Amino acid sequence: MGVHGIEPFTRENEPKTMLYETTLRALNGKPQPKLKELTDGKGFGVRVSKQGKISFQFRYKIYGKNKRMDLGGYPDLSLKQARDVVDECRSWLAEGHDPKLKRSMSREKTLAPVTVQQALEYWIDNYARDNRTHVDKTITQFQRHIYPAIGHFPLEQTETRHWIECFDRIRRGIKGQRKPAPVAAGQILQNAKQALRFCRVRRYAVSRELDDLIASDVGQKQRQKDRVLSDVEIYDLMHSIQKREGAFYMRYLCQLLLVFGARTQELRLSKFDEWDLERDLWTVPKDHSKTDKVIIRPIPAKVKPIIEFLYKRHGDSGYLLGALKSGETVSCSGGLLCKRLKHKESWSLHDLRRTFTTKLNDLGVAPYVVEQLLGHSLGGVMAIYNRSQYLPEKLAALNMWCEWLELLVNPVDSVVLINSVRAG
Template identity: 80%
Template sequence: MLYETTLRGLNNKPQTASVTLTDGKGLGVRISMQGKVRFQFRYKINGRSKRVDLGFYPDLSLRVARDITEQCRSWLAEGHDPKLKRSMSREKTLTPVTVRQALEYWIENYARENRVNVERIIIQYQRHIFPFIGHFPLEQTETRHWIECFDRIRRGIKGKRKPAPVAAGQILQSTKQALRFCRVRRYAISRELDDLIASDVGKKQKPKDRVLTDVEVYDLLNSIQNQKGTFYLRYLCKLLLIFGARTQELRLSTFDEWDLERGLWTVPKTHSKSDKLIIRPIPSKVKPIIEFLYKRHGHTGYLLGELKSCETVSGSGCLIYKRLKHKESWSLHDLRRTFTTKLNDLGVAPYVVEQMLGHSLGGVMAVYNRSQYLPEKLVALDMWCEWLDLLLNPSDNVVLIGAARHG
């Protein structure tokens, strides 16, 4: 049995020869001729004697050395070589996976292929998480560290950032998914966010029901016709309204998606939120627009001439209602809801509208029905384009409800 007093008396005291003392259970110390006291754990695997150095006294106390010995004995009982397990454990402790590394691991190995809003998520992390706890070892990070970040998002920073309770909830959800991904893959382990829900750190995004009135749609089309606003936003809004597409589908759209000979716009899976191919007919009234955009932007490869970030496009789109002096705010996504509502009001079958939106059909149809309903889609889009033309330029004997403002 070893004692602290014995070790203190031997430490840094030169010896005539190296000395080995035992404490029991495989733990011992080896004292060099220079008086260096080193703890060692000795064990056998398949009858072969082995040892692992635990550290020098007094940097490592006798009590801690005994605790490490118990861990080594447990590893040995489980069939692991203590020397290898200790080396792996020390490497994990000395070079831990940080919060930033864990989130970036999820981004590169999952989100880039499966989350269409990945660029927005990256910006959110760079703004709200990485500067504050990005360098923290993930497995040592406590719930309170995360809460501080979410509270900062929820409350905002005076003079710098507005309060964003919905964004706080969204960042929590994506981060929980990221940490689960890392945990399942055994890249890094943390369960500090498991018990949190969006309402604990901010707010859930409420379902939206904003649909533009006929007057508001007219105002938008009229401003586009009169070239009010940037070129990019004008054509983005026009095509969003015509096709009912998601903003990202047009923001990311390249000319190779548009087949004017066959009259089809094919949105690739990588640009689709539902990870499915979306095929839409191109109405005859829209073909000249695509041809014009190709002449103007063909050399860039992008339909709208450049690749803007989702935050830039969304932020600009949310301000259009102010320029048009509409009392109630609306976003670019509300154009998609307007498209859906108006087409249903015009008598277009719901399953055709759902197909144009890129939604999966429900029930058995989702499994067995692979039709794209292209003829029905084309009829619906032609009728929709005609309706929009009449709204903007009504004939003398046609009156559209809500359009009296300019009639």
């Protein structure tokens, strides 16, 4: 008896026939007086119909019950190919598997393999949407750079060279269409590696073609940024907002980013139910926080009228800024601001958060208060035992910061101060 009661079929006194190509050719398509069966031994043989149609078959037993599976017809399947299939079936039998089920699963996998796009989307739907902050950006990168090139390839047949060709196009750019983006190439590699590992662990699809690649092989890592806007650049931005230059959405987004030091997504996703204008508190929910923790910020008196105005204007939409825009769209719009303001050195929306941090520290605000305003966790033992929100300290810091901004943009003697700032 084989493993788990599974064994090849054998008949007592089974004729010791040996199949040959010449025999099959002679029988193929030739009418027969009756159904004929020829055996090659150990369960392998052929059935020849009255019309001369030849079908390969494999017989075996499971717990004493006879089983038969059709392997394919001759000559579409050659005798050698049929014997190879039977060898595989015998291996499955030896491992305790039903060959018919294993072959059916194998054929389904071959005929409908998981594609590169399906694998990446499996990771997005089952992991990234709930655990990655900038999932919209990742989806856009895949749609733009990966899917058109190799998205339709069967994942398990996609080689490292196919992936590298994609990354090279991203790194070098496409002449007349896209600029070189070596950092983006590195980011896409890291996301794709995580996606393929996720699929592999879950046995959805298996590929190790990216395992040995690192960001520097296909592009470059994103460098740690240290861009902080100067007082003149802050003035230019705030003055532009006062003059109502640019899109309404971006004006109010930038103003609130600079005032609160918030992450872009915290304001991009913000809804009015987060803003308690009776208690003057803005509560960022876990779902909108990068750290998966609630962030509570006081609303300074100078900012409250802005929130009230936005509510009157956008209350029906539910969103503070009137609409839900994708992270990619907002990021691209933010990247154009420095050009519109004619700043020599480029800056991004996230640099407003770094500017907020630097300026508050320069104003003498305690570092732990700044960290709380940023939504960072306190380090060491404080992170475990200290649950204080430091609301009075936060409010004092934000009030001081708002006064500083107001003085910068609307000084008593604006000409003298602006000239002195520009001179500095």
